[in-house]
Amino acid sequence: MQVFAFDWTAYGENLDHFRTNGEMPRLVRDHFDPSVAFHTYKNHVEAWIELEKQGFDGVAINEHHGTPFGLGNSPNLMAAALSQVTERLKILIYANLLPIHEPLRLAEELAMLDCMTNGRLIAGVGRGAPREYKIFNVPMSESRGRFNEAFEVMRRAWTDDRFSFDGEFYKFDDVSIWPRPMQQPHPPVWVPLTGSKETIEWAAAHDAAITPGIFPGPMREDTIRYFAQCQAKYGRTVDPNKISIMVDCYVADSKDQAVEEYGPHLMYLFNTLLRYDQVWQEDVKKQGYYSSTAFEHLRQGAKGTLAEDDTVFNEWTIDTVRGAAQQMPIGSADEVVERIIAECDDAGANNVLLVCNRGDIPHEMYLNQIRRIGQEVLPRLQAHNVAVVPHAEQRQAAE
């Protein structure tokens, strides 16, 4: 299978000392240390070079705004930075948030990046977290329409010699982009399926590679099942090479050591970074981010989205970490390998996105994890081939 490291590029300093009465204020100029940001970018690029050295297949980076959770306001800039210092590593931008982008400019940027990286770009697309809509002042009720139109603009800019477009949100007249993408007809398109039924249908219609669900369990299974059903309408079966899952992992000599070393950083992730300036689920539903039928592909009781999962937004303690770690690829290299392979087999995913630098993990600790995973975990994962998508097969067998 292909192994990527997924790197959120969190601001490199713990910000908890800015809390007042336990609450994190709006982060403004006085809280921002530009030299921390400089080193954050520099260190992460250095880590990505190390990923290439260790033989990882790729790195995944993403887009967030106005938050120390991730400094990739433009992951495209980070991909550009990486283009000149690596030669082989694939760069998965996961994802550019289509509804808050100007799509012609985005098509151009991704074409440039595909050329700058010598065809190493994977173009992830997504709708984005609700809080990004608030920042860019885009109504959540327009999210779906903008997503669909923006991708169509991109696709046509990439593939048509000349194109015009007359949409509700975007209009163009007789445009030919230059440069054009290196990969033909365009860079591979990946999409995370963390919520709506409509995105599953879109992914099937465009034969995109998918990342179904955040966690193993009913939501992921139902997503794969429904995706298979949609793919069948186009005469396609589900291909494990076009499924990826994301897993948090951490390698140490034992589970206890892993929890002790990594736990505080996971706690900072959940208690500070993920909670910062969050838009909560109730508002999201009110504002029309999800359609009325968005979850009808899920069985009764399956959680629809990350934001609905209480474990994510409740206060984490070291005991929460210890409890969660029992079921996670956090511990010895053998356990990490076995758990990741089991989860990939279950999902039918021949691609895995490893997250091993959560929260405010120091640079040296991240580099050490990359080296340790590179030596003790990576070869065994890459040697494993996932050829079957069980939840898709079950659907096909049941028909």
Place this chain on the structure above:
Amino acid sequence: MQVFAFDWTAYGENLDHFRTNGEMPRLVRDHFDPSVAFHTYKNHVEAWIELEKQGFDGVAINEHHGTPFGLGNSPNLMAAALSQVTERLKILIYANLLPIHEPLRLAEELAMLDCMTNGRLIAGVGRGAPREYKIFNVPMSESRGRFNEAFEVMRRAWTDDRFSFDGEFYKFDDVSIWPRPMQQPHPPVWVPLTGSKETIEWAAAHDAAITPGIFPGPMREDTIRYFAQCQAKYGRTVDPNKISIMVDCYVADSKDQAVEEYGPHLMYLFNTLLRYDQVWQEDVKKQGYYSSTAFEHLRQGAKGTLAEDDTVFNEWTIDTVRGAAQQMPIGSADEVVERIIAECDDAGANNVLLVCNRGDIPHEMYLNQIRRIGQEVLPRLQAHNVAVVPHAEQRQAAE
């Protein structure tokens, strides 16, 4: 003075073999060779590293769309690429075209770049060539209004802890960007003054660094004079450290040799690159790019803009080059130094942007020019200090 190299990053292959009956067709997929684009980016980044080695103060890059004239659809991506392979070179993005950008995203990108480059960013802003408006389907009549609003959004995003904005084109509500710029209060702002009076007034109001006019002569002189008049309203005199001019130069052993070597590339620039898919001046005026008072600061007979200058858009032959070269810094190192210093003294510019890789100049020839200029020209320019702005002084003396 400070010396920059201005690099348009033209597509690295001569495209004249695609002409049919002498005319260049719309360039589409069949004309595009991705490996040429890959090497164009790679070679230019390599050249910029050489600029740093030679001691240049900076590199200037720019934004163009849908044309082999310049592959920097997003010069910001190229600045990001450069951020990781240089340490000292200033990066002047000249310019991001405000009216066709989403300004909050642009403010974020430039803040990121300022951090990624450890504070080496110079943020050039401009309205852009009329043809870019056609591609992005933005009415030229909105250009001025969008420019003004976009800059205000950027400025407030950079400097205010939280900002809201309620403009005609852009609206935002309670936004705090993160990361924020490294340079305080924000990266230096430069603006080219190649046409309208309104841009001169804007530059004075914002105390921006300016590049007055494309060529020496009445238009440049009148621009500086009017800028000085506007600056006086704010109690400021014109600072040579905040004036730059751009000059085309080429160093060889003699003028004849320079014309012979560089001439064909200048001809390709004028006859092919600059003419490609051009929007002509008549249309520009009709569509409201210029206000009715845009040129009233110019004396009778002064050309207003680059596009009005016939020498630019007429067919060039090697004789045109030879004729032009008599008045240009093209020839021996001594002549190049003398002419550049004379032109900087006349303009009162303590910054110069050297263009020495026009058209389809091969990579090795560009590198050689960088080395030759670096050794024979650069030290003498850097040792020269321009302390007076004659055309501004004349105005002050006349009052």
